[in-house]
Amino acid sequence: MNELQTILSDTANRLLAGRITRKVLEAAEAGEWQAGLWQALEENGLPRVLVPESDGGAGGGWAEASIVLKAAGRHAAPVPLGETILAGWLLAKAGIGMPDGPVTLVGAGAMIEKGKISGKAPGVPYARHASHAVILHAKPDAQSTKIALVALKDAAIEEDVNLARQPRDTVVFSGEEAAESGEIPGLVDVKLWGALLRACEMSGALSSLLEQTVQYAGERKQFGKPIGKFQAIQQQLAVLSTHVAAANVAAAHACAAADKYSEKGSARFEIAVAKIRADEAANLATGIAHQVHGAIGFTYEHSLHFATRRLWSWRAEFGSGRDWAKELGHAAIERGGAALWPFVTAR
Amino acid sequence: MQEFRFDLCTLPPEAEALRKEVRAFLADELKDMPAVTRAQTWMGFDAEFSRKVGEKGWIGLTWPKKYGGHERSAFERYVVLEEMLAAGAPVGAHWIADRQSGPLLLNFGTEEQRQMLLPEIAKGTCFFCIGMSEPDSGSDLAATRTRAEKVEGGYKVNGTKLWTSNAHKAHYMIALFRTHFDPDNKHAGLTQFLVDLKTPGITIRPITDLAGNAHFNEVVFEDAFVPDNMLVGSEGSGWGQVTAELAYERSGPERYLSSYLLLQEMVGELKARGDSSADAEIGRLIAELVTLRQMSLSVAGMLEAGENPALEASVVKDLGAIYEQGLPVKAHELLGGEPRLAGGSDYEEVLGYLAQVAPSFSLRGGTREILRGIIARGLGLR
Numbered sequence: 127m128n129e130l131q132t133i134l135s136d137t138a139n140r141l142l143a144g145r146i147t148r149k150v151l152e153a154a155e156a157g158e159w160q161a162g163l164w165q166a167l168e169e170n171g172l173p174r175v176l177v178p179e180s181d182g183g184a185g186g187g188w189a190e191a192s193i194v195l196k197a198a199g200r201h202a203a204p205v206p207l208g209e210t211i212l213a214g215w216l217l218a219k220a221g222i223g224m225p226d227g228p229v230t231l232v233g234a235g236a237m238i239e240k241g242k243i244s245g246k247a248p249g250v251p252y253a254r255h256a257s258h259a260v261i262l263h264a265k266p267d268a269q270s271t272k273i274a275l276v277a278l279k280d281a282a283i284e285e286d287v288n289l290a291r292q293p294r295d296t297v298v299f300s301g302e303e304a305a306e307s308g309e310i311p312g313l314v315d316v317k318l319w320g321a322l323l324r325a326c327e328m329s330g331a332l333s334s335l336l337e338q339t340v341q342y343a344g345e346r347k348q349f350g351k352p353i354g355k356f357q358a359i360q361q362q363l364a365v366l367s368t369h370v371a372a373a374n375v376a377a378a379h380a381c382a383a384a385d386k387y388s389e390k391g392s393a394r395f396e397i398a399v400a401k402i403r404a405d406e407a408a409n410l411a412t413g414i415a416h417q418v419h420g421a422i423g424f425t426y427e428h429s430l431h432f433a434t435r436r437l438w439s440w441r442a443e444f445g446s447g448r449d450w451a452k453e454l455g456h457a458a459i460e461r462g463g464a465a466l467w468p469f470v471t472a473r
Numbered sequence: 474m475q476e477f478r479f480d481l482c483t484l485p486p487e488a489e490a491l492r493k494e495v496r497a498f499l500a501d502e503l504k505d506m507p508a509v510t511r512a513q514t515w516m517g518f519d520a521e522f523s524r525k526v527g528e529k530g531w532i533g534l535t536w537p538k539k540y541g542g543h544e545r546s547a548f549e550r551y552v553v554l555e556e557m558l559a560a561g562a563p564v565g566a567h568w569i570a571d572r573q574s575g576p577l578l579l580n581f582g583t584e585e586q587r588q589m590l591l592p593e594i595a596k597g598t599c600f601f602c603i604g605m606s607e608p609d610s611g612s613d614l615a616a617t618r619t620r621a622e623k624v625e626g627g628y629k630v631n632g633t634k635l636w637t638s639n640a641h642k643a644h645y646m647i648a649l650f651r652t653h654f655d656p657d658n659k660h661a662g663l664t665q666f667l668v669d670l671k672t673p674g675i676t677i678r679p680i681t682d683l684a685g686n687a688h689f690n691e692v693v694f695e696d697a698f699v700p701d702n703m704l705v706g707s708e709g710s711g712w713g714q715v716t717a718e719l720a721y722e723r724s725g726p727e728r729y730l731s732s733y734l735l736l737q738e739m740v741g742e743l744k745a746r747g748d749s750s751a752d753a754e755i756g757r758l759i760a761e762l763v764t765l766r767q768m769s770l771s772v773a774g775m776l777e778a779g780e781n782p783a784l785e786a787s788v789v790k791d792l793g794a795i796y797e798q799g800l801p802v803k804a805h806e807l808l809g810g811e812p813r814l815a816g817g818s819d820y821e822e823v824l825g826y827l828a829q830v831a832p833s834f835s836l837r838g839g840t841r842e843i844l845r846g847i848i849a850r851g852l853g854l855r
């Protein structure tokens with residue numbers, strides 16, 4: 127890690143570990159906005175990690191952002207930190223300044239016509255708490271993407287949540303005026319970059335799952351010894367750890383590709399790989415973690431579910447592993463068997 | 474709890490330049506080789522091919538020039554390896570010496586041993602085998618029984634090594650023998666030796682595997698004499714040395730690419746059939762391939778930096794073996810078709826070969842359960 131990365135890692139993990147208590151998580155699940163937590167994150171500049179220094183950000187790339195995203199996943203941060211980080215990056219690409227407060231993202235459903243927004247967008251993270259939303263809309267020539275920043279305070283919002291009780295609202299736009307609008311070269315879509323957010327957050331949540339489960343196996347005693355001394359449990363934890371490692375590597379690889387190719391927008395392949403791998407790891411890891419925890423891990427009282435319920439929702443958000451795998455597989459079959467290895471090694 | 478370290482690694486430009494050269498060489502060398510033969514990759518033994526690879530300067534790539542090496546980086550070596558495996562080159566003859574016996578001699582061998590053997594290995598003319606396993610010592614390697622008893626000028630060896638790949642074709646074995654027996658410490662008293670396989674008193678009997686191929690052997694030692702100057706490292710340090718050697722044995726791309734050719738055939742077959750029903754499964758397999766490659770590269774990077782990635786190598790080998798073993802099953806589920814020994818399409822024949830050898834992927838080089846035990850220790854559980 128370089129200096130900026132070390133600072134980010136220390137700051138993010140210390141802040142989140144200190145502030146996200148069980149009470150905070152429960153209150154957030156009951157629908158309460160965590161204003162104190164958000165304010166602390168803003169004071170430390172974490173939502174602006176991808177904003178250039180000239181615009182008041184940290185000037186980091188995805189390698190830096192991934193550290194913050196991973197920490198957010200690890201500590202189950204009940205705020206739209208990832209969404210705001212991505213929004214800041216997209217706005218900077220169009221030269222639009224970042225507003226204060228949490229900013230969310232609108233993918234499919236909304237359209238930008240002459241600076242006005244219309245359409246019904248489902249599954250918008252934290253819309254009810256966000257000050258603004260970033261909307262992307264591909265231009266018909268497929269050469270560039272329209273971007274708009276719109277205030278949400280007067281928008282019509284139908285509240286909904288995912289399995290982890292994180293707000294996933296439907297926003298109905300009826301000709302709201304964009305606060306700012308512009309264009310980004312190339313095709314940029316919320317599903318793709320949202321998938322990168324979730325892959326990074328999932329790698330953090332998976333690491334915390336491993337940590338919690340290894341710790342529990344060392345503490346819980348049956349038959350006169352810690353269950354972690356039983357070989358059957360050891361082998362399960364070993365399997366869990368290999369999948370956590372794989373998901374982390376795939377996410378890091380996607381971030382490196384995003385930094386390398388972001389101009390051309392062609393990190394799509396690596397991001398798909400990361401989301402597919404995180405999805406697969408989540409399937410396996412949540413099962414093992416719950417098995418090792420026994421009945422106590424199945425209670426609301428225990429904290430394990432803050433990670434596992436997130437993983438069950440996140441693996442499906444911004445394209446499931448299966449969606450992305452279909453796209454990858456289809457393209458590979460189209461290119462043919464002989465082209466596979468040269469393609470893989472060129473990435 | 475310790476987190477495994479997999480730092481990402483970018484291949485330097487000289488490695489990518491070398492890739493082009495290797496690819497061109499292989500395209501020419503392998504153009505008439507049937508797919509089912511290429512599917513054997515590092516199980517395929519072809520002394521003439523190994524000599525040509527040595528001539529190219531691609532064996533002992535990282536070793537000092539004074540021992541016939543080429544003083545290039547671990548990344549360049551990695552690229553040569555992965556290109557050979559993906560193309561299905563018959564690298565078996567020189568593979569073991571390049572991967573572990575050479576590095577072992579560089580680490581622990583005497584100057585005389587290095588000068589005598591490393592240049593020959595690098596030329597692709599001197600082949601090695603690994604004598605670790607025995608009839609009663611498989612996973613429990615420290616149970617090694619084959620005795621090397623001190624006699625005038627050397628050691629007298631008695632016992633049996635088993636499953637020794639290529640012993641019937643190799644020139645030398647790096648063998649683990651017991652030089653001292655301490656009932657309270659079975660890890661002590663083990664010593665590594667360089668054994669010339671032409672030595673009187675050694676009988677090598679090939680063992681036919683379930684697919685009908687004879688690549689591994691039983692090697693019986695009856696009063697075989699090994700001279701003092703063939704001891705590797707120091708007497709009694711065999712356990713530590715062998716553990717270091719296993720890090721090389723477990724760390725390479727051959728631990729996830731053994732079935733790569735089948736994936737390539739599956740993709741080709743689906744394209745020919747115009748079948749899109751398996752798109753998602755193929756996509757998952759490619760995602761895993763890319764992830765394993767990044768993990769494997771990361772291990773190569775740690776080796777280049779002089780670190781000890783034994784734990785990370787076990788992680789890659791465990792995930793890699795699941796992947797390699799899963800491919801014949803996936804092929805069967807997604808594409809069907811009968812596996813064939815001969816007379817079928819490339820896909821059917823490659824499937825026929827790999828379906829049979831796949832069980833060995835999680836046995837050779839340390840079983841799945843043993844690797845997971847190592848990982849569990851890394852997690853602090855034992």
Ligand SMILES: Cc1cc2nc3c(=O)[nH]c(=O)nc-3n(C[C@H](O)[C@H](O)[C@H](O)COP(=O)(O)OP(=O)(O)OC[C@H]3O[C@@H](n4cnc5c(N)ncnc54)[C@H](O)[C@@H]3O)c2cc1C
Pocket residue numbers: 602603604605606607610611612613635636637638639689833836837838839840841842843
């Ligand atoms: C194709 C092939 C090539 C080989 N080439 C070589 C070679 O060149 N040189 C060489 O020295 N060896 C070679 N081997 C041998 C290989 O290293 C051994 O097969 C391996 O170490 C396992 O030993 P074993 O077969 O005796 O099985 P065992 O050790 O008897 O194991 C049988 C089963 O019990 C499990 N088991 C054993 N101990 C434990 C434990 N403590 N906890 C949980 N489960 C356990 C194992 O995981 C396995 O599932 C080769 C093997 C194969 C298949």
